[in-house]
Amino acid sequence: MDTLPQVNDEVIKQMGILPEEYEKIKTFLGREPNFNELSIYAVMWSEHCSYKNSIKWLKTLPKKGPHLLAEAGEENAGLVDLGDGLACAFKIESHNHPSALEPYQGAATGVGGINRDIFTMGARPIAQLNSLRFGKPDLERTKWLLKGVVKGIGDYGNAFGVPVLGGEVFFDECFNTNPLVNAMSVGVMKTGNTVSATSYGAGNPVFIVGSATGKDGIHGATFASEDITEASADKIPAVQVGDPFQEKLLLEATLEVIKTGAVIGMQDMGAAGITCSTSEMSAKGKHGMVIHLDKVPMRQKNMQPFEILLSESQERMLVVVEKGREIEVEEIFEKWDLNCVQIGEVIEGDILKYYFHGELVAEVPADSLVLGGGAPVYEREYREPTYFKEKDKFSIDQVPIPEDLKKVARFLIGHPNIASKKWVTDQYDTMVGTKNMTTNNPSDAGIVNLKGTQKALALSVDCNSRYVYADPMIGCAIAVSEAARNIVCAGGVPSAITNCLNFGNPYNPEVYWQFVNAIKGMSQACEKFQTPVTGGNVSFYNQASSGNKTEPVFPSPVIGMMGVLKDKSHQTGIGFRKEGDQIFLIGTSKNDINCSEYLYSYHGVKLSPPPYFDLDEEQQVQQVLYEAIVKGLVSSAHDVADGGLFTALFESARVFNKGFRIESDAGIRKDAFLFGEAQSRVVVSVSPEKEEEFAELMALSDVDFSLLGEVSGKEALVDGESFGSIKELMETSERVFPEMMGE
Numbered sequence: 001m002d003t004l005p006q007v008n009d010e011v012i013k014q015m016g017i018l019p020e021e022y023e024k025i026k027t028f029l030g031r032e033p034n035f036n037e038l039s040i041y042a043v044m045w046s047e048h049c050s051y052k053n054s055i056k057w058l059k060t061l062p063k064k065g066p067h068l069l070a071e072a073g074e075e076n077a078g079l080v081d082l083g084d085g086l087a088c089a090f091k092i093e094s095h096n097h098p099s100a101l102e103p104y105q106g107a108a109t110g111v112g113g114i115n116r117d118i119f120t121m122g123a124r125p126i127a128q129l130n131s132l133r134f135g136k137p138d139l140e141r142t143k144w145l146l147k148g149v150v151k152g153i154g155d156y157g158n159a160f161g162v163p164v165l166g167g168e169v170f171f172d173e174c175f176n177t178n179p180l181v182n183a184m185s186v187g188v189m190k191t192g193n194t195v196s197a198t199s200y201g202a203g204n205p206v207f208i209v210g211s212a213t214g215k216d217g218i219h220g221a222t223f224a225s226e227d228i229t230e231a232s233a234d235k236i237p238a239v240q241v242g243d244p245f246q247e248k249l250l251l252e253a254t255l256e257v258i259k260t261g262a263v264i265g266m267q268d269m270g271a272a273g274i275t276c277s278t279s280e281m282s283a284k285g286k287h288g289m290v291i292h293l294d295k296v297p298m299r300q301k302n303m304q305p306f307e308i309l310l311s312e313s314q315e316r317m318l319v320v321v322e323k324g325r326e327i328e329v330e331e332i333f334e335k336w337d338l339n340c341v342q343i344g345e346v347i348e349g350d351i352l353k354y355y356f357h358g359e360l361v362a363e364v365p366a367d368s369l370v371l372g373g374g375a376p377v378y379e380r381e382y383r384e385p386t387y388f389k390e391k392d393k394f395s396i397d398q399v400p401i402p403e404d405l406k407k408v409a410r411f412l413i414g415h416p417n418i419a420s421k422k423w424v425t426d427q428y429d430t431m432v433g434t435k436n437m438t439t440n441n442p443s444d445a446g447i448v449n450l451k452g453t454q455k456a457l458a459l460s461v462d463c464n465s466r467y468v469y470a471d472p473m474i475g476c477a478i479a480v481s482e483a484a485r486n487i488v489c490a491g492g493v494p495s496a497i498t499n500c501l502n503f504g505n506p507y508n509p510e511v512y513w514q515f516v517n518a519i520k521g522m523s524q525a526c527e528k529f530q531t532p533v534t535g536g537n538v539s540f541y542n543q544a545s546s547g548n549k550t551e552p553v554f555p556s557p558v559i560g561m562m563g564v565l566k567d568k569s570h571q572t573g574i575g576f577r578k579e580g581d582q583i584f585l586i587g588t589s590k591n592d593i594n595c596s597e598y599l600y601s602y603h604g605v606k607l608s609p610p611p612y613f614d615l616d617e618e619q620q621v622q623q624v625l626y627e628a629i630v631k632g633l634v635s636s637a638h639d640v641a642d643g644g645l646f647t648a649l650f651e652s653a654r655v656f657n658k659g660f661r662i663e664s665d666a667g668i669r670k671d672a673f674l675f676g677e678a679q680s681r682v683v684v685s686v687s688p689e690k691e692e693e694f695a696e697l698m699a700l701s702d703v704d705f706s707l708l709g710e711v712s713g714k715e716a717l718v719d720g721e722s723f724g725s726i727k728e729l730m731e732t733s734e735r736v737f738p739e740m741m742g743e
Contacts, residue, residue, distance in 0.1 A: 004034065004035040004036065004304070004306070005035050006035075007032065007033060007034065007035055007038050011035070011038070012038070015038060015039065015042035016042060016046060017038070017041065017042055017045070021041075021045060021376055024374070024376065025037075025038070025041050028364070028365055028368040028374055029363075029364065034361075034362065035306060036305050036306045036309065036354070036361050036362040037362045037363070037364055039306040039309065039310055040275050040279075040309060040310075040362060040364055040369065041364075041369065043271070043272040043275055043276070043310055044272060044275060044276065044279060044369040044370065044375065045369070045375055045376060046272075047506070047538070047540050047541070048271050048539075049271055049272050049276060049371075049375075050370070050371050050375035050376070051371055051538055052371075052375055052376045052377055052378055053378050053380055053506040053507075053512075053540065054501070054506070054515065054538045054540070055371060055377055056377060056378075056379055057515065057516055057519045058072075058519070058538070060519060060520075060523060061519065061522060061523055061526065061533040062523055062526045062527050062532050062533060063532050063533055063534075064532055065080075065495075065496060065530065065531075065532035067080050067081045067082075067495060067496070068080060068081070068496065068532055068534065069081050069087055069191070069194070070194070070534070071534075072532075072533055072534055072535040072536075073371070073372075073535060075089075075121055075194070075196060075197060075535075076089075076091070076117040076118075076120055076121055076197055076267065076268060077089045077090060077091035077117050077118055077121060077123075077185075077187075077498075077534070077535060078090055078091060078496060078498055078534020078535050079121070079194060079534070080495055080496050080534065080562065081191060082188070082450065082455065082457075082564060083455070084450070084452075084453045084455065085190055085191050086188055086189070086190065086191060086450060086453070087123070087188070087189050087190070087191045087194070088123075088186065088187070088188055088457060088562060089118050089121050089123035089186070089187045089188075089189060090118070090184065090185065090186040090187070090459075090498055090534070090560065090562050091114060091117050091118065091184065091185060091498050091534075091535060091536065091537075091560075092114070092129075092131075092182055092183065092184035092461070092498045092499065092500045092536055092537065092558065092560040093110065093113065093114050093117070093182070093183060093184075093500060093536070093537040094110070094180065094181065094182050094183075094500050094502060094537050094539035095107060095109065095110025095113070095181050095182075095183065096178060096179065096180050096181055096182075096502065096539055096542055097178075097541075098110070099145070099148075099149055099152075099179055099181040100145070100177065100178055100179055102148075103144065103145045103146075103147075103148025103149045103152060103179075103181075104148040104149070104151055104152040104155075105152065105241050105242060106148075106149070106152065106181065107148065107149040107150075107151075107152030107153045107156075107181050107183075108152035108153065108155060108156035108242040108244070109156075109241070109242040109314050110152075110153075110181055110183045111128065111130075111152070111153055111156045111157050111160070111183050111185075111242075112156055112160070112242045112244065112247050112314050112315065113183075113268065113270045113314070114128075114183045114184065114185040115128075115160060115162065115185045115247065115251075116247070116250075116268035116270070116315075116317065117185065117268055117270070118185045118186070118187035119187060119250075119251050119254055119255065120195065120197070120254065120266045120267060120268045120317055121187075121189070121194055121195055121196075122189050122193045122194050122195045122255065122258045123187030123188055123189035124187050124188060124189065124251070124255060125160075125162045125185050125186065125187040125251070126162065126163075126186060126187060126188055126448055126457075127162065127163060127164075127165045127185070127186040127446060127448050127457070127459060128153075128157050128162050128163065128164045128165065128183065128184065128185055128186070129164065129165055129166045129167050129183075129184040129186075129446060129459055129460075129461045129560065130153055130164065130167040130168075130181070130182060130183050130184065130461070131167055131168050131180070131182040131184075131461045131463065131500070131558045131560075132146075132149060132150075132167065132168065132169045132170070132179070132180065132181055132182070133169075133170045133171070133172070133175045133179055133180035133465065133502075133553070133556060134146050134149075134169070134170075134171050134175050134179050135171065135172070135173055135174075135175045135176030135177070135179070136171065136172075136173045136176060137171050137416045137740050138740075139176060141176065141177075142171070142176065143740065143741060143742075145179050146169075146741070147741065149179065149181055150424050150427050151427060153183070153427075153428065154427035154428050154429075155244070156242055156244045156247075157244075157428060157429065158244075158428065158429040159244035159245055159248070160244040160247055160248050160251075161248060161429075162185070163428070163429055164425070164428035164429070165446025165447075165448065165459055166445065166446035166459060166460060166461060167461055168461060168462070168463075169416075169417075169421055169424055170417055170464075170465060171416050171417055172465065172466070172554060174551065174552075174553045174554050175553055175554075176544065177543075177544030178542045178543060178544050178553055180502050180539075180542065180553065180556055180558075182461070182500040182502070182537075182558050184459075184461055184498065184500075184560040186448070186457065186459055186562065188450065188457075193258065195258050195263055195265065195266050196265050196266075196284075197265055197266065197267035197277075197280060197281055197284060198264070198265040198281055198284040198285040198320075199264065199265050199281035199282050199284070199285040199287055199289065199320045199346055200264065200265075200285035200286065200287045200320075200346065201264060201287070201320075201322070201323070201346055202287065202345075202346055202347055202348045203323050203345060203346065204264055204320050204321060204322060204323050204345060204346040205320070205321050205323060205326055205342045205344075205345050205346075206278075206289055206291065206318065206319075206320055206321075206342065206343055206344040206345055206346065207318070207319045207320075207321060207326075207329065207340055207341060207342050207343065208269075208274070208296055208297070208316060208317075208318060208319075208339070208340075208341055208343050209250070209253070209254075209316070209317050209318075209319055209333050209338060209339060209340045209341075210246065210250045210315045210316040210317055210338055210339060211243065211246055211299075211313055211314060211315040211316050211338075211339065212297040212298055212299035212313070212339060213273075213274075213296050213297065213298050213299065213303070213308060213311050213313045213316065214241075214298070214299045214300045214303075214311060214313045215300055215303065215307055215311060216241050216311065216312065216313055216314075218307055218310045218311055218312070241313075241314065242314045242315070243314065243315055246314075246315045246338075247314070247315045249336045249337065249338055250315050250317070250336075250338060252336060253332055253333050253335070253336035253338055254266070254317070256332050256336075257319075257328075257329055257332045257333070260325070260328050260329070260332070262321050262322050262325035262328050262329055263319060263320070263321060263322075263329075264320040264321060264322055265281050265284075265285065265319075265320045266317055266318070266319045266320070267280065267281050267317065267318050268316075268317055269312070269313075269316040269317060269318060270312070271312065272310060272312070273309065273310055273311045273312050273313070273316075274291070274293075274296070274308065274309055274310075274311070274318070275309045275310060275369075277317070277318035278291055278318060278352055278366075279352060279364075279366045279369040279370055280369075280370055281318065281320065282346075282350070282352060282366035283350075283366040283367045283369070283370045283372075283373055285346075286350070287346050287347065287348065287349070287350075288346070288347045288348065288349045288350055288351040288352055288353070288366060289344050289345070289346055289347060289352050289353070289366075290344045290345055290347055290353045290355070291343055291344035291352070291353070291354050291355070292343055292344055292355045292356075293305050293308045293309065293343070293354055293355065293356045293361070294355075294356050294357050295341055295342070295343045295344075296308050296341070296343055297339045297341055299313075305354065305356045305361040305362070308356075309354065309362070320346060326342065350365045350366050350367050351363060351364070351365060351366070352364050352365070352366050380506050380507065380509070380512045381509045381512065382509050382510075382512040382513035382515075382516050383509045383510060383513055384510075384513055385510040385513065385514070386510075387607060388471075390607060391470055391471075391607045391608055391609050392609060394594070394605065394607065394608040394609065396591060396592070396593055396594075396669070396672065398605075399593065399599065399603055399605065399671075401669060401670060401671050402602075402671065405670060405671060405674060405718075405723075406721070406723050406724070408598065408602055408671065408674075408675060409646050409650075409674070409675075409716075409723050409724075409729075410723075410724070410729070410732055411601075411602055412597060412598060412601075412602070412643045412644075412646070412647060412675060413643075413647070413650060413729055413732050413733050414732050414733065414736050415597060415601055415643075415736075416736055416737070416740065417597055417601075417642060417643075418597060418642055418643040418647055418733075419732075419733045419734070419736035419737065420730075420733040420734040420736065420737070421737070422734055422737070423737030423738055423741065423743075424737065441571070441573040441575070442573055442574055442575065442655060443458075443489065443490035443491075443571065443572060443573050443574060444460070444485070444486035444487075444489035444490050444574060444637070444638060444639055445458040445459055445460040445486045445487045445489070445490035445492060445563070446458070446459040446460065447459075447490060447492075447565065447571055449568070454566070454567050454568060455564055455565060455566060455567070455568070456492075456564070456565040456568050456571065457492075457562060457563070457564060457565070458487040458490045458491070458492030458562070458563040458564065458565055459487075459560075459561070459562055459563075460482075460483045460486040460487055460560075460561050461483070461558060461559065461560045461561075462479050462480075462482040462483040462486065462558070462559050462561070463476075463479040463556050463557060463558040463559060464478065464479065464482075464595075464641075464642065465553075465554035465555065465556040466554060466595050466600060467479075467595050467610045467611065468514070468518060468554065468555045468556065468557060469514075469554040469555060470594075470595050470607070470608065470609055470610045471517075471609065471610045472513075472514045472515075472516075472517035472518040472521060472555055473517040473518065473520050473521035473524075474521060474610045474613055475518070475521065475555075475610055476517075476518040476519075476520075476521035476522045476525070476557045477521035477522070477524055477525040477613070477615060478521075478525075478610065478611075478613055478679055479522075479525075479557060479558070479559045480497065480521075480522055480525035480526055480529065480531070480559050480561075481525055481529070481613070481615070481618045481679065481680075482639065482641060482679075483497065483559045483560075483561035484525075484529045484531065484561060484563075484622060485618070485621075485622055485639045485680075485682070486561075486639060487561060487562075487563035488563075488622045488625055488626050488629075489572065489574070489625065489637040489638060489639050489682060490565070490571065490572055490573075490637075491565050491570035491571045491572045491626075491629050491630075492563035492564055492565045492570075493563050493564055493565075493566065493626070494529050494530075494531045494561055494563040495531060495561075495562050495563045495564055496531050496532050496533075496534050496561070496562055497526060497531050497532070497533055497534065497536075497559050497560060497561045497562075498533070498534050498535055498536045498560040498561075499522065499533060499536035499537070499557055499558065499559055499560065500536055500537045500539065500557075500558040500560070501515070501518070501536065501537065501538045501539065501556075501557045501558075502539045502542050502553065502555070502556040502557070502558065503515045503518075503538075503539070503540055503542060503552070503553075503555050503556075503557075504540065504541065504542055504543040504552025504553060504555075505540060505541055505543060505550070505552065506540045506541075508552065511552050511555075514555040515555065518555055518557045522557060522559075524615060525615060528615050528616075528618075528619055529619065529622075531561060536560075542556075570629055570630055572629050572634065572636065572637045573636055573655065574636055574637065574638035574651060574652050574655060575636055575652055575653075575654075575655025575656045575658075576635075576636055576652050576653055576655070576656060576658040576660065576685050576711045577635045577636060577656060577658070577685065577711075578635065578658075578685075578687065578711060579658065579711055579712060579713075580687075580688060580710060580711065580712070581635055581685040581686060581687050581688070581710060581711040582685065582686045582687075582688060582691050582707060582709075582710050582711075583649070583660060583662060583683065583684075583685050583686075583707070583708045583709050583710055583711060584683075584684050584685075584686060584694070584698075584705055584706065584707055584708060585640075585645070585681060585682070585683060585684075585705060585706050585708050586621055586624065586625055586681065586682045586683075586684060586698070586703060586704075586705050587617075587621050587640075587680045587681035587682060587703065587704060587705070588617075588678070588680075588681070588704040589645070589665055589668050589672075589673050589676070589678065589681070589706075590612045590668070590672065590676060590678035591668050591669055591672050591676075592611055592612045592672055592676045592677075592678045593608075593669075593671065593672050593675065593676045593677075594608045594609045594610060594611045594612070594676075594677075595608050595609065595610050595611050595677065596611065596643075596644060596675060596676055596677040597642055597643055597644075597675075597677070598643070598644065598671065598675035598676070598677075602675075611676065611677040611678050611679055612678035612679060613678075613679040613680065614679075614680065617680045617703075618679060618680040620701065620702055620703050621680045621681070621682065621703050623701075624697065624698065624701040624703045625637060625682055625684070627697060628684070628694060628697055628698075631693075631697070632690075633686060633690050633693055633694040633697065634684040634685065634686055634690075634694070635684075635685045635686060635687055636652055636683075636684060636685045637682055637683070637684045638651060638652045638682065638683050638684075639681070639682050639683075640677070640678075640681035640682065640683060641677065642677065643675065643677075644674055644675040644676050644677050645673065645674055645675070645676075645681070645683070646674040646675060646716075646718070646723070647675075648683045649662065649683060649708075649716065650716060650726070650729055650733075652683060652685070653711075653716065653726045654726055654729070654730050654733075657714065657726055657727065657730075658711050658714075658726070659711070659712055659713040659714045659715045659716060659717065659725070659726055660709060660710070660711055660712060660716060660717065661709045661710055661712040661713070661717040662708040662709030662717070662718055662719075663708070663709055663718075663719055664718060664719055665706070674718065683708070685711055714726055714727065716729060
């Protein structure tokens, strides 16, 4: 074996271990660690694995709910009871740093990893969603990142055979260097068939299954816990390489082996590879392991023990099997032409012993490595940023109303944040598996058919990073509320959330203040909608360092929400369906353009308060809307979000190429009426024969509503003035991405 580097102050610092953490390691071991052991602690105590800078606040999130089968942190993913003997496993995670360096593999392996989290629990993935953020659209780097990320998601997901049901793509210059690539996977399983990520039973064999191990992804977890700099390109080996066809085989083999009942526990080898799965499973089951690293199938020669321990090679899992049933398990993986090699066994106690060709190369207590055990927990300093009070100086009176609002409408329809994402979604297979119910009837949420039942799943991902920057507490509460609103607009009842918390450096007090307040806003909204947090992912260090300047990205706590359509007949699309249907606005228009795309991009006002938002009002709007949908009173429903009311009307009109004729509210500035983004508003269309019953229902509620106009012709008419034909506006919207990408 090659001589390992000596452990010294420089090596300790390079691994990201603080001096006080090194002292703690020595206490756990009762001696100085060797290089292999130090490497193990470096990855397991990285923010990416241990949540050491975030767990204090994560613990304050609401985690209990009547339908939860697993609370946050208990399993690889959240688990919710759907009734009818079914459960839903779902989770969202980031792959931001790898995607910044190698966008294709970074995004592809993000998709692969999150799907493995789902099927290692025994659930078959049935839907994917994603949330993507990039820099200025005219930059060549942005185009390179966008092209690679979208292709990576599409190629991996399409080959793996799971449809993409929804997502978001957002552009801002703060993401020029550090894009955000968040992937969500959703699976369904029979209740009671969950496989846990645990290990117990002395003598039970430990298997590694799936792909061979290489040098890709080594120290990927520590790489994900540091800034992106000019030198980051040197860390390409920290980016893993994926194989979706291998993952498809692994999925089928895994689900088959679970049915044998021979599996004690199973975990995906994601961040920190063998180190993570052996330590977390052992700590959870309160047992140890003896692992022989030289028995691990390898695709590269002369790999050192620390490289085998830290490799994040994809499509691999650790499986603990009941002793005496090894052959059953081996035969199944052999049938699927996958590696299945016993590399160790479970032992009594809390010690992990790693051997290499008979030599003990690392010996560490499992519990000392993990969150909730010996991993450090910090309470970071935080303070209000200087910009926070500056935003309150903005007044709508500072902005003149443009003379040509048609020009503004075309600008917004043609802005990359609002324009058609068809260029993106056409690269995704949205129909594989035949469960997508929104292919021909787009809804505000993705809808997945639960075959053999009356029910369907409703899924959404939401976060307006600009709102969160303006006010993290309000902005994050809006993200939860919009996710819930999208599910209700589609005919569902919100059930639970997963989150992907993308922030800058937690050691920056102003960044940490954003994080703390976002958590507070999330808690308030989740409690209001009774949507407990099932788990998720924290991604710090999303910022760019150049010279002496470091700029964090907009704080982006992305919310992935699942809900249930209790009856598939409740599914409601966004599209206007019939000439003569009346168009109503549920909720109240406001004299408000705060933080809108209109204010930010058209007028160039970069700092303003978040848009109008009231959590109680939001809940009331959702309750009455759901009642109207269940009673069959609305033909379409679409929330007013980015781009404001005009954008919502256009998006409803373009589905079936139906025009609309509306009148503005004389009591509100016309630009605010059309383009403001005040929250808690939904555009619905109602057939004339149901108009009276709809009005009666609304009158009995405490929610404001108003008649905007009607579905009419093929044009967008506002106060009798044509803003263009729906077809022309569609062409404007759909050519943005192809032109941006030079196609």
